[in-house]
Structures are given as C-alpha cells and as structure tokens.
Amino acid sequence: MVNTIIMGIALAGGLYMAWNIGANDVANAMGTSVGSRAVTLKQAIVIAGLFEFLGAVLVGSHVTQTISKGIVDPQLFAGAQREFVLGMLAALLSAGIWLQLATYLGLPVSTTHSIVGAVVGFGLVSYGVSAVEWSKVIKIVASWIVSPIMGALISFILFRQLSKRILEQPYPVKATRRYAPFLVMLVFAILTLSFTYKGLKNLKLDLPFSEAILVALGVGLVGMLFTSYAMGHFRVQPSARIRERLKEVEGIFKYLQVMTACYMAFAHGANDVANATGPLAAIFSTMRAASVQVKVAVPLWVLFIGGLGIVVGLATWGYKVIETVGRRITDITPSRGFCAEFGCATTVLVCSKLGMPISTTHTLVGSVVGVGLARGIGALNLRVLKDIFLSWLVTLPFTAGLAMLLYVFLKAVF
Amino acid sequence: MRIFNLFRKSPFEPLQEMMAKVKECAFEVKPLYEALLEGDKERLRGMVEHISHLEFEADQIKNRMRASLPRGILMPVARADILEILANEDAIADATEDVAVLMTLKEDLAVTPQLRDCLLKLVDNVLEVVELASKVIEELDILVETSFGGPEAQRVISMIDEVCDMEHHADEVQREVTKTFLSHEAQFSPGDLWLWLKIVAKTGDIANYAERMCNRVRLFLSK
Numbered sequence: 001m002v003n004t005i006i007m008g009i010a011l012a013g014g015l016y017m018a019w020n021i022g023a024n025d026v027a028n029a030m031g032t033s034v035g036s037r038a039v040t041l042k043q044a045i046v047i048a049g050l051f052e053f054l055g056a057v058l059v060g061s062h063v064t065q066t067i068s069k070g071i072v073d074p075q076l077f078a079g080a081q082r083e084f085v086l087g088m089l090a091a092l093l094s095a096g097i098w099l100q101l102a103t104y105l106g107l108p109v110s111t112t113h114s115i116v117g118a119v120v121g122f123g124l125v126s127y128g129v130s131a132v133e134w135s136k137v138i139k140i141v142a143s144w145i146v147s148p149i150m151g152a153l154i155s156f157i158l159f160r161q162l163s164k165r166i167l168e169q170p171y172p173v174k175a176t177r178r179y180a181p182f183l184v185m186l187v188f189a190i191l192t193l194s195f196t197y198k199g200l201k202n203l204k205l206d207l208p209f210s211e212a213i214l215v216a217l218g219v220g221l222v223g224m225l226f227t228s229y230a231m232g233h234f235r236v237q238p239s240a241r242i243r244e245r246l247k248e249v250e251g252i253f254k255y256l257q258v259m260t261a262c263y264m265a266f267a268h269g270a271n272d273v274a275n276a277t278g279p280l281a282a283i284f285s286t287m288r289a290a291s292v293q294v295k296v297a298v299p300l301w302v303l304f305i306g307g308l309g310i311v312v313g314l315a316t317w318g319y320k321v322i323e324t325v326g327r328r329i330t331d332i333t334p335s336r337g338f339c340a341e342f343g344c345a346t347t348v349l350v351c352s353k354l355g356m357p358i359s360t361t362h363t364l365v366g367s368v369v370g371v372g373l374a375r376g377i378g379a380l381n382l383r384v385l386k387d388i389f390l391s392w393l394v395t396l397p398f399t400a401g402l403a404m405l406l407y408v409f410l411k412a413v414f
Numbered sequence: 415m416r417i418f419n420l421f422r423k424s425p426f427e428p429l430q431e432m433m434a435k436v437k438e439c440a441f442e443v444k445p446l447y448e449a450l451l452e453g454d455k456e457r458l459r460g461m462v463e464h465i466s467h468l469e470f471e472a473d474q475i476k477n478r479m480r481a482s483l484p485r486g487i488l489m490p491v492a493r494a495d496i497l498e499i500l501a502n503e504d505a506i507a508d509a510t511e512d513v514a515v516l517m518t519l520k521e522d523l524a525v526t527p528q529l530r531d532c533l534l535k536l537v538d539n540v541l542e543v544v545e546l547a548s549k550v551i552e553e554l555d556i557l558v559e560t561s562f563g564g565p566e567a568q569r570v571i572s573m574i575d576e577v578c579d580m581e582h583h584a585d586e587v588q589r590e591v592t593k594t595f596l597s598h599e600a601q602f603s604p605g606d607l608w609l610w611l612k613i614v615a616k617t618g619d620i621a622n623y624a625e626r627m628c629n630r631v632r633l634f635l636s637k
Contacts, residue, residue, distance in 0.1 A: 028417060035421075108417040159561075168564025242566050246559050328418045333559070361417055368420060375490035375561045378424020382486050384417065 002414055003287060006085060013092040014280035014302075015309045017111075020099050021272050022313020025111055026052060027321035028361040029268040030261065032368070034326030036337040038257035041326065045319050047258075048265045052314070053307035055269025056277070058195040058205070059352055060306065061298040063271055066355040067115060067278025068285075068298075070136050072123035081286050086414060087126055088279040090406035091118035091399075095275065098399045108388050110359035113395045115275040116140055121400030122407050140357060144392070147347055147358040148366025155343030155370035162335060163374070172249045174236045180256060181227040187263055187342065189220030194270070194349050200300070230255075253334035260341035267348040268360045269307065275357070277306035331378045336371050343367040362388060422487055425479065425496050426554045432475045432503050433551040439468035439507045440544045440620055443514075447537050450517050451530050462514040469511040476504050490558060491634045502627035503551075506544065509619040516613045523606060529598065532591050536614065539584040540621040546577050547624035550631055557634065567635045574628045581625040588618035 030044045039047065068088070077084035095114040102109040116137070123132040162179075169175040197212035199205030207215065234252055237244075281302045332340075344360070344367040351358045365388065372380040442465050449457040479500060483493060517523065525533070553570050560566045591614050599607055 031418060163561040163563060167560045168567075170565045242560075242569075243556055246556065250559075325418050329421045331421055331424045365417060365420060369488065372488045372490075377421075378426060378489065378558060379422035380420055380488040381422045382488050384420045387419075388417070 006089065006414065007284070007287060010085075010089050010092065010280060010283045011305070013089060013096060014276050014305060015312075017092055017096045017099075017115075017276035018273065018306045018309020019313035019316075020096060020103075021111055021276060022052070022310035022315075023317035024099070024103050024313075024321060025272055025361065026265070026268065026310065026314055026318050027325045028364060029264045030322050031325035031329055032332055032337045032340055032364070033257055033261035033264070034322055035329030036254075036257060036332045036334045038254045038334045038337060039261055041319065041323050043258075044261065044322055044326075045314060047261050048314055048318070048322075049311045051262045051265035052269035052273070052310045055266035055271075056273035056307035056310065057300070057303045058199060059266075059270035059349070060273050060277060060303050061200065062198075062355040063274035063352050063357045064278045064281050064298045064303070066136075066140075067119060067274055067357055068282030070355065071116065071119045071133060071140075072126075072131050073133055076127050076131050082414070083126055083411070085283050085286055086410045087122035087403075087407050088119070088282045090403045090410055091115065091122050092276075092279040094118040094121065094399050094403035094406050097402060098395065102391070102395075107391050107394070108361065108384070109391045109395050110144075110362055111272055111275045112357045112359045113144065113392065114399045115278065116357060117396035117399035118403040119279070120396070121403035124400065125404040125407050143351060143356040143358050144362070147351055147356075147363045148369075151343045151347040151363040151367035152370030152373070153343075154346055155339045155367040156374045158342055159336065159339040159371045159374040159376045162339060163376070166249065167246070167335070171236055172245050173234060173252070176249050176252050177231040177234060177236075180231055180252065181224040183256060183338075183342075184227040184259065185220035185224035187259055188223035189216040190346060190349065191263060191266065192216040192219040194266075194353060198353070250334050253338050257334045257338045257341065260338050260345065263345040264341045267345040267352065269310065270352040271348050271358060272360055273303070273306035273310060274352075276309060277302050278357075280305065332368075336376045339374075339376070340364065340367040340371050343370060423482065424558070425483060425489060426558055428475060428479045428482075429496065429499060429503070430551055430554060432472060432479065432500065433548050435468065435472045435475060436503045436507045437544060437548040439465060439472060440510050441541060442468065443510055443617065443620070444534075444537055444541065446514055446517065447533060450523065451525065451533070453524060458517065462518055465511055465514045469507045472504065472507040476500055490562065495630050495633050499551075499627050499630045502623045502630065505623040506620055506627070509616055509623060513613055513616045513620075516609060516616060520605065520609055523609065525610070526598070526601065529594060532587075532594055533614070536584070536587050536591050536617060539580070539587045540617055543577060543580045543584055543621040544624045546573065546580060547628050550574055550577065550628050554631070562634050571632065571635055574632050577625055577628045581621050584618065584621040588614060 026048050030048050033039045034041060034044050074084065095111070095118045098114050099109065099111060120132055120137060165179060166172050166175040193212055193216040195205055196207050196215050197209055234248065277298070281298045284299065284302060344364040347363050348358060348360050365384065368377070369380060371377055442461060446458070446461045446465065449461050483496065487493065489496065550570060550573050553566070556566055557570060592611060595607065595610055595614065602610065
C-alpha cells in the first residue's frame with residue numbers, strides 16, 4: 001500500500017517535472033527557429049513534439065542512468081531501498097519546485113543543474129559527504145563550463161566558414177547550392193550515429209562503432225543526394241542585385257534551419273528529459289527489484305513517460321512561451337540560426353551520449369555568442385552571462401537544501 | 415525567460431534611420447540659400463524653423479540610440495566606431511542648423527549675381543557629398559548580412575573613396591568661393607563679410623562631417 005502511494009507520487013512528480021520542461025525549457029530550444037521565421041509557431045510545436053519525444057526515447061537513457069545512479073553510490077543503500085526511493089522522490093520534487101519558482105522570478109536556471117543539485121543534496125543528508133560520488137559530480141560541473149564553450153567554438157567556426165565560402169561570394173546562391181548538401185549530410189550522419197551507436201538494445205539499435213558509422217554515413221549520403229537534387233530548384237539569377245541574392249540565400253537557409261530545429265528538439269529531448277526520467281527510473285527499478293540496482297537498463301516506458309510529459313507541457317503551456325520567445329528574437333537570420341543551432345545541438349548530443357547532463361539553454365547561449373563573436377549578429381547583451389553565472393551559484397545550494405528538507409519530511413511520513 | 419535578454423536591437427537600423435533624417439535636414443540647405451538670395455524674408459524664416467525642427471528630431475534619434483548602447487554589448491563592429499558615426503551624422507545636422515541661424519543674424523544680407531552663382535555651386539557640391547555618404551550608410555544592413563566582407567564590402571570601399579574625392583572637390587570650390595568674396599571685399603561692410611565667410615565655412619563643414627562619417631565606416635571593413 002505504502003509502495004503504491006510512493007509510486008503514485010513518483011509518477012506524478014516525474015510527469016510534473018517533464019511537464020515543466022515541455023512548458024518552459026523547450027521554448028529555449030525552439031526560440032531561434034521561430035525568431036528567424038524559419039518555422040511558424042505551429043510547425044515548431046509539431047517539430048518539438050515529435051523530435052523531443054524521439055530524442056528522449058532513442059538517446060535519453062545515458063543521461064537518465066547518470067542521474068539515477070551516477071551521482072550517489074547506490075551500493076550504500078543495499079539494505080535501505082526505502083531511503084533510496086524517498087531520496088530520489090525528494091530530489092524530483094525539490095527540482096520541480098525550484099524550477100517553478102525560478103520561472104516565476106524569471107531567473108535563467110537550468111533544469112539539469114536543478115536535478116543534479118537536488119540528488120547531491122539527498123546524498124549528503126542520507127550518508128554524509130562520502131555518499132556522493134564527488135569525482136562524477138566534478139566531471140558533471142566541469143561539463144557545464146565546457147559545454148557552452150564547445151557550443152560557441154563549433155558555431156564560431158561554422159559561421160566563419162559560412163561567411164567566407166557563401167556570404168562573401170559574388171554568387172552566394174550558387175555557393176549555397178554547393179555547400180548545403182554537405183551540411184545536410186553532417187547533420188543526418190551525426191543524428192543517425194547518436195542512436196545507432198550504443199543505442200537501445202530492445203530496439204536492436206546497438207551496433208558496434210564500425211557498423212554504426214557505416215549506417216550513419218549511408219543515411220548522410222542519402223540526405224546529401226536528396227539535397228543536391230532539391231537545390232536544383234534554386235536557380236541563380238546573375239542579374240539580381242546583391243541584396244536580392246542574399247535574400248535568396250537566407251531563403252535556402254530557412255529550409256536548412258528547419259532541419260537544425262528538428263536536430264535541436266532531438267538533442268534537447270535526449271538530454272533534458274532525463275532530468276525527469278532519471279529519478280523516476282531509479283525509483284521504479286529499485287521498487288520492482290526490491291533492492292537497489294547497480295546496473296539496470298532504463299525501462300523504455302519510463303523514457304516514454306518523459307517524452308509524453310514534455311509533449312503535454314508543450315501543448316498546454318509551452319506554445320505560449322515559444323511564441324513570446326520567438327517574438328523577442330527578431331534580429332537573427334536563418335543562416336545565423338542554423339549555425340547557432342548546429343553548434344548547440346551537436347554539443348548537447350555528444351554530451352548526452354557521454355552521459356553528461358548539461359544545460360541545453362546555456363549551451364545555446366554559448367553558441368549564439370559564438371556566432372556573435374564571428375561578427376554575425378547585430379547586438380548581443382553579454383550581461384546575461386552574469387545572470388546565468390549567478391543562477392548557477394544559487395541553483396545548486398538551493399535545490400540541494402530543499403531536497404534535504406523534503407527527504408527528512410518524507411522519511412518522517414513513510 | 416531572461417535568457418533571451420541576450421538579444422538586443424541591432425544598432426545599424428537606427429543608424430540608418432538617423433541618416434535619413436540628417437539627409438532630409440541637410441538637403442533643406444538648397445531652398446534655404448535660395449530664399450536668402452532671393453531676399454524672401456518670409457520664406458527664409460520658415461526654412462530656418464523647419465531646419466531647426468529637423469535637427470531636433472535627429473537629436474532625439476541620437477539620444478535614444480545612445481541610451482540603448484551601454485557597455486558590455488557584443489557587436490560585429492567596435493562600439494566606439496558606431497558612436498563616432500552617430501556623432502558625425504549629428505554634426506551634419508548641427509552644421510546645417512548653424513548655417514540657417516547665421517543667415518538670420520543680420521538683416522538685408524545680399525550679394526551680386528556672380529557671387530550668388532558660386533554660392534549655389536558650393537551648395538550643390540556639398541549636397542553631392544552628403545547624397546553619396548548617405549548611400550554608404552544605406553549599405554550598412556547588407557554589410558551586416560555579409561559579415562563585412564566580400565564584393566559588397568569592396569563596393570562600399572570604392573563608394574567611400576568617391577566620397578573622399580568629392581569632398582576634396584567641394585573643399586576646392588569652398589576655397590574659390592572664399593577667394594571670390596575676399597576679392598570683392600569692398601562691396602561688403604566688415605560685419606557682412608565676416609558673416610558671409612562664416613556661412614561659407616559652415617556650409618563646407620557639412621561635407622567635412624559626411625566624409626569623416628564615411629571614413630569611420632571604412633574601419634568596419636578593414637581586416
């Protein structure tokens with residue numbers, strides 16, 4: 001009976017967290033696409049719904065595992081499953097409450113940082129400093145610093161190349177036709193590789209590296225050929241003035257940005273849904289086995305629940321936030337949006353595969369700044385970076401402290 | 415969603431808006447001169463008021479823009495260059511207003527038809543410079559699009575070279591006009607002569623500021 005109640009609360013907490021991510025976080029991933037008018041609000045919602053879900057289910061298990069088992073040592077709880085379950089529940093609720101509060105206050109916090117802080121808090125209050133896998137925590141925190149820099153670097157290099165090879169050419173449309181197939185191949189190949197290499201066993205997506213890369217290259221090649229064919233529709237008009245030529249280039253990049261919008265949603269789903277499904281997976285696998293599992297595959301249905309929660313969050317509230325965010329970002333053109341999203345999504349996807357829970361939003365900020373440093377964007381307010389840094393300093397101690405309190409409370413109740 | 419405070423409004427659009435207003439103001443110099451030289455007091459007073467109003471509107475754009483350009487904003491070009499271009503745009507409008515005000519300082523300011531023709535020639539030369547300089551500013555949004563490189567940048571550089579040539583020519587015309595005035599100094603009272611030379615100098619300044627503005631744009635394009 002008690003177990004059923006705990007399971008019910010856990011399920012509700014996980015769904016609440018996933019709803020929160022769909023309602024608030026997805027907008028950050030889709031904002032640059034809507035802002036550049038590469039996709040309409042409706043298209044953004046469809047893309048986000050579909051690709052967040054796919055990302056969550058196909059790639060989400062690595063990060064889920066890190067959050068459910070990597071931060072506190074599960075072996076310490078060998079004889080105390082109840083404590084472990086209650087602790088994960090406290091972490092889930094603590095992160096959810098903080099996110100709600102931060103959204104209300106307008107702080108640029110990260111869902112990922114919230115859940116990591118909360119799990120660390122539970123580890124501290126249960127078995128003290130030694131319960132927390134500090135080396136892992138340090139690695140995670142280091143990845144928070146590295147990921148925006150990675151995003152910035154990829155986007156910077158990509159935009160520099162793009163300006164040199166396309167925008168600065170006398171016939172930029174012709175240049176775009178030449179390079180677009182290659183860009184499409186890159187995205188298709190990375191995406192395919194992300195779920196064929198060390199992917200889900202129960203979907204038979206667990207190929208060795210050599211096979212996975214062959215499949216990825218194959219899919220990439222198909223994308224490349226298709227794009228080459230489609231580019232035939234964009235005729236070069238040598239008579240047009242440079243103003244019109246550049247407008248045409250941005251028109252082509254609108255199509256390419258639809259692709260990176262999907263890529264972003266996929267990467268976001270892969271990385272961020274785990275913030276809800278991680279604790280949920282820990283709770284359910286522990287209760288089902290009646291012991292704390294050290295190594296267990298993340299149940300597919302847990303990933304489904306996460307994906308579903310996001311889609312519901314998107315449908316009930318997220319679309320409004322996407323609209324607001326999209327209206328704010330108007331000074332970004334499709335070519336710039338493409339570079340920022342490519343850099344961000346690639347970084348997030350690679351980190352997800354490595355089991356590193358990073359912040360998609362902060363990585364995107366890094367990527368946008370990268371494009372800005374490559375002289376791509378009219379004006380960026382770098383003081384936002386200070387706000388982000390402050391929110392880092394607040395999020396960890398707050399969610400950790402709240403998780404401690406909730407854990408003590410839950411233990412007293414159950 | 416504080417994260418999206420990251421995006422600020424691009425400074426190039428207001429810079430173009432400012433230039434459009436400044437150009438409108440500067441181009442009123444021609445009818446202003448005509449009103450003065452035809453001795454139409456009523457029209458002259460109207461023109462001075464109109465120019466003063468345009469200058470005031472340009473000032474408002476300038477102040478709005480300065481208020482929205484604090485430190486810590488990442489732009490594709492240096493903040494100092496943007497502010498300098500803005501200051502030179504403003505100086506064009508200011509010089510225009512100065513010319514207008516100088517013309518109201520003394521009643522019955524008049525010249526012979528010969529001087530009248532060379533004055534109008536100077537005005538035409540100065541306005542040619544302003545016209546081309548404003549075209550340079552109109553290219554700014556495309557320069558942002560191409561991230562300040564490629565054939566478009568080359569084209570703007572040659573436009574700026576042309577502005578410099580034209581300004582040099584306007585300088586020569588200004589020198590001629592000054593000489594002509596001095597060679598007819600007997601026609602004028604000392605006060606009139608002083609005022610005319612001042613008006614001529616201020617009119618030449620309009621072209622100077624336009625050139626200086628374009629040379630700041632050149633810095634955007636240097637690699």
